[in-house]
Amino acid sequence: MAREFTSVAVVGLGTMGAGIVEVFARYGHNVLASDISEDAVERGRQKIIGSTDRAVAKGKLTEADRDALLARINFVVGLERLDAVDLVIEAVPEQLELKQRIFAELDRVCKPEAILATNTSSLSVTEISVATGRPNQVVGLHFFNPAPVMKLVEVVRTVVTAPDVITDVEALCAQLGKTDVTISDRAGFIANALLFGYLNHAVQMLESRYATREDIDAAMKYGCGLPMGPLALMDLIGLDTAYEILDTMYRRGGRDRRHAPVPLIKQMVTAGLLGRKSGRGFYTYEKPGSPVIVADEQTPVADSASADAARGIAKVGVVGSGTMATGIVEVFAKAGYEVVSVTRGAEKSARVRAAIENSLNKGVARGKLSEPDRDAALARVTSSANLEDLADVDLVVEAVVEELSVKKALFANFDEICKPGVVLATTTSSLPVVEVAMATQRPADVVGLHFFNPAQVMPLVEIVETIRTSAETAATARAVTAALRKVGVSCTDRSGFIVNALLFPYLNDAVKMLEANYATADDIDHAMKLGCGYPMGPFELLDVVGLDVSLAITRELYLELREPGFAPAPLLEHLVTAGYLGRKTGRGFRDYTKR
Structure with missing residues (x-):
C-alpha cells in the first residue's frame, strides 16, 4: 500500500514552485512553501494569490475553496523548518551546483524517511541524488507549466531509486489529478x-x-x-x-x-x-x-506594390483524383473560381464529383453552407479526362502522386498546353519544386502551393518560391491563397518546407526514443499531449499519416540536409518493410484490428 503524504514542502517559489504549491494545497495537502528570503517568499505568495483569484474570477474555484486552499499553505524562509515533512519538491533554477547544495542541506534537515524530489526538466537526477546520503529516496517529479493546469508529471527514476518510492509518488500523482509517465534518468526526459x-x-x-x-x-x-x-x-x-x-x-x-x-x-x-x-x-x-505582442521593426507590413503585381485568376485547373486534389477542387469552387478537374478517366472524375457533392451536402447539413451556395459551387466544376482542357486556365494546381518523375512529366505537358502567363503550382509536400519547374521552359511561372489534408478544413497553405520563381508569380500565389481565406506562409524551396521540416524530425526522434526502450508509445504520446498541449501524440500521428509516407518524407529531409540526426529510425524502416503502415493497413505502432 502506498504511503500517505500528510505534509509536503516546496523549495523555490518561482513560477513553477508557486504552481506546485497551489496544486498540493488544492488537493488538501498542508504545504510548507520555502524560499531564500522574505522578498522571494512574498513574491511567491503573490503569485499563488493571483493565480487563485483568477480561478475564482473564471468560476473554477469558489471563494471559500480559495480561502481554504490558502490556509493550508505556510510560507517560510530557508530550509530548517522542513524537518518533519514527508516529501520535499525542489523547484529552484536549473543549475546543478545549486540543486546539489540544496539537496545536501535537505538531507541534513529532513527526517530519514522523507522522500526528496527535484522538478528539474533536464538535469541529471542521479547527479543531484548523490549529493545526499539517501540517493535511493531521491526521485524526479517534473511538473509542467502552468502546474495547476497541465496534467502531466514525469516521474524520473535513477538506477538506485527504491521501487517503493516510485510506487508511492505514482500514487500521489493520481491523487493530484495528474497523469504520470515513469522513465529513467535521461537528458530531457520525454x-x-x-x-x-x-x-x-x-x-x-x-x-x-x-x-x-x-x-x-x-x-x-x-x-x-x-x-x-x-x-x-x-x-x-x-x-x-x-x-x-x-x-x-x-x-x-x-x-x-x-x-x-x-x-x-x-x-x-x-x-x-x-x-x-x-x-x-x-x-x-x-x-x-x-x-x-506589439509591432516592432520586424513586423511585416502590407506590400501594396506586390499585391498590384499579382495576375488576375478566374479559371483554375486541378490535376489529380486523390483526396487532396478533390479537396482543392472544392476549396476553389466554393471561393468562386471556375474549376476544371482533370483526372485519368471518367470513372475517377465521377468519384471526385461524388466526393465533392458529399462534402458540400455535409456542409449544408451542418449549417455551414446554404443550398444555393452548394449548387453554385457544383456548377463551377467541370470534369475532364483530357489535359488539353487546361489550355485556357489561369492557374494549374497539380496534386498527383509524390513521385518526382511523374510530376516532371506532367509539368512538361503543362508547358506545351497552357497559355503564356499561366501560374503552374505543385502541391508537393517534400520534393524539390525547382526540379519540377525546370521540366518546363517557364520556371519563373512555377510555385509550390502546399495545401494540408483535408484541404477543405485545414487553413494553412505553404507558398514555396524557388530561385527561379518570379515576384509576380509569388504575389499571385499569395493573392490566391488570401482569396481562398487560407493562411499563407512563404518559404524558399527546401525539403519539407516549414511544417514537414520541423514535424518529421520530431516524429523520427520519438521513434528513436521508442526503439531505445526508453519509454512506451503510450507514455510518449501522453507526454506530448498532456505536457506540451499537442492535439495528437507522435505515434498517433504517425499511424494517421502513414508510416510509408512518413518514411518517404524523412528520407527526403535526410538526403537534402545530410544532418545525421535526421536519418530515418531503423524501427520505422522495419515497420514499413513489414507492411505495418498505420491505420490504413490496420497496424502500425498500434494494432487497430483488435479494437
Missing part, C-alpha cells in the same frame, strides 16, 4: 527531449532567414494544430531557460547536434532579450511579463 530539438530547429530556420518568425509560427499552429508556434513558445519559456535546457541536453545526450543551441539563442540571451519576462525576445511585448 517531453523536453522531443520538444527542444524541434524548438532549436525552428530558431535555426529563423537565423538562416528561411522564413519569417510570423510564418514559422503560423505554419505550426495552423498546419499541425499546435497551441503556439515554436518561437512564441520559446518567448514564453524564456530564452535563458531554453538555452540552459538545450545546453544541458547537448552535453548529457551524446552531443547530438540537434540539441546544440543555435548561436542566435545565446546572442539574444546575452543581449537581455529573454522573451515575455523581459518584454522582448523573438517578438516584442507590451511590457515585461505581458502576453500582448
Whole structure:
C-alpha cells in the first residue's frame, strides 16, 4: 500500500514552485512553501494569490475553496523548518551546483524517511541524488507549466531509486489529478527531449532567414494544430531557460547536434532579450511579463506594390483524383473560381464529383453552407479526362502522386498546353519544386502551393518560391491563397518546407526514443499531449499519416540536409518493410484490428 503524504514542502517559489504549491494545497495537502528570503517568499505568495483569484474570477474555484486552499499553505524562509515533512519538491533554477547544495542541506534537515524530489526538466537526477546520503529516496517529479493546469508529471527514476518510492509518488500523482509517465534518468526526459530539438530547429530556420518568425509560427499552429508556434513558445519559456535546457541536453545526450543551441539563442540571451519576462525576445511585448505582442521593426507590413503585381485568376485547373486534389477542387469552387478537374478517366472524375457533392451536402447539413451556395459551387466544376482542357486556365494546381518523375512529366505537358502567363503550382509536400519547374521552359511561372489534408478544413497553405520563381508569380500565389481565406506562409524551396521540416524530425526522434526502450508509445504520446498541449501524440500521428509516407518524407529531409540526426529510425524502416503502415493497413505502432 502506498504511503500517505500528510505534509509536503516546496523549495523555490518561482513560477513553477508557486504552481506546485497551489496544486498540493488544492488537493488538501498542508504545504510548507520555502524560499531564500522574505522578498522571494512574498513574491511567491503573490503569485499563488493571483493565480487563485483568477480561478475564482473564471468560476473554477469558489471563494471559500480559495480561502481554504490558502490556509493550508505556510510560507517560510530557508530550509530548517522542513524537518518533519514527508516529501520535499525542489523547484529552484536549473543549475546543478545549486540543486546539489540544496539537496545536501535537505538531507541534513529532513527526517530519514522523507522522500526528496527535484522538478528539474533536464538535469541529471542521479547527479543531484548523490549529493545526499539517501540517493535511493531521491526521485524526479517534473511538473509542467502552468502546474495547476497541465496534467502531466514525469516521474524520473535513477538506477538506485527504491521501487517503493516510485510506487508511492505514482500514487500521489493520481491523487493530484495528474497523469504520470515513469522513465529513467535521461537528458530531457520525454517531453523536453522531443520538444527542444524541434524548438532549436525552428530558431535555426529563423537565423538562416528561411522564413519569417510570423510564418514559422503560423505554419505550426495552423498546419499541425499546435497551441503556439515554436518561437512564441520559446518567448514564453524564456530564452535563458531554453538555452540552459538545450545546453544541458547537448552535453548529457551524446552531443547530438540537434540539441546544440543555435548561436542566435545565446546572442539574444546575452543581449537581455529573454522573451515575455523581459518584454522582448523573438517578438516584442507590451511590457515585461505581458502576453500582448506589439509591432516592432520586424513586423511585416502590407506590400501594396506586390499585391498590384499579382495576375488576375478566374479559371483554375486541378490535376489529380486523390483526396487532396478533390479537396482543392472544392476549396476553389466554393471561393468562386471556375474549376476544371482533370483526372485519368471518367470513372475517377465521377468519384471526385461524388466526393465533392458529399462534402458540400455535409456542409449544408451542418449549417455551414446554404443550398444555393452548394449548387453554385457544383456548377463551377467541370470534369475532364483530357489535359488539353487546361489550355485556357489561369492557374494549374497539380496534386498527383509524390513521385518526382511523374510530376516532371506532367509539368512538361503543362508547358506545351497552357497559355503564356499561366501560374503552374505543385502541391508537393517534400520534393524539390525547382526540379519540377525546370521540366518546363517557364520556371519563373512555377510555385509550390502546399495545401494540408483535408484541404477543405485545414487553413494553412505553404507558398514555396524557388530561385527561379518570379515576384509576380509569388504575389499571385499569395493573392490566391488570401482569396481562398487560407493562411499563407512563404518559404524558399527546401525539403519539407516549414511544417514537414520541423514535424518529421520530431516524429523520427520519438521513434528513436521508442526503439531505445526508453519509454512506451503510450507514455510518449501522453507526454506530448498532456505536457506540451499537442492535439495528437507522435505515434498517433504517425499511424494517421502513414508510416510509408512518413518514411518517404524523412528520407527526403535526410538526403537534402545530410544532418545525421535526421536519418530515418531503423524501427520505422522495419515497420514499413513489414507492411505495418498505420491505420490504413490496420497496424502500425498500434494494432487497430483488435479494437
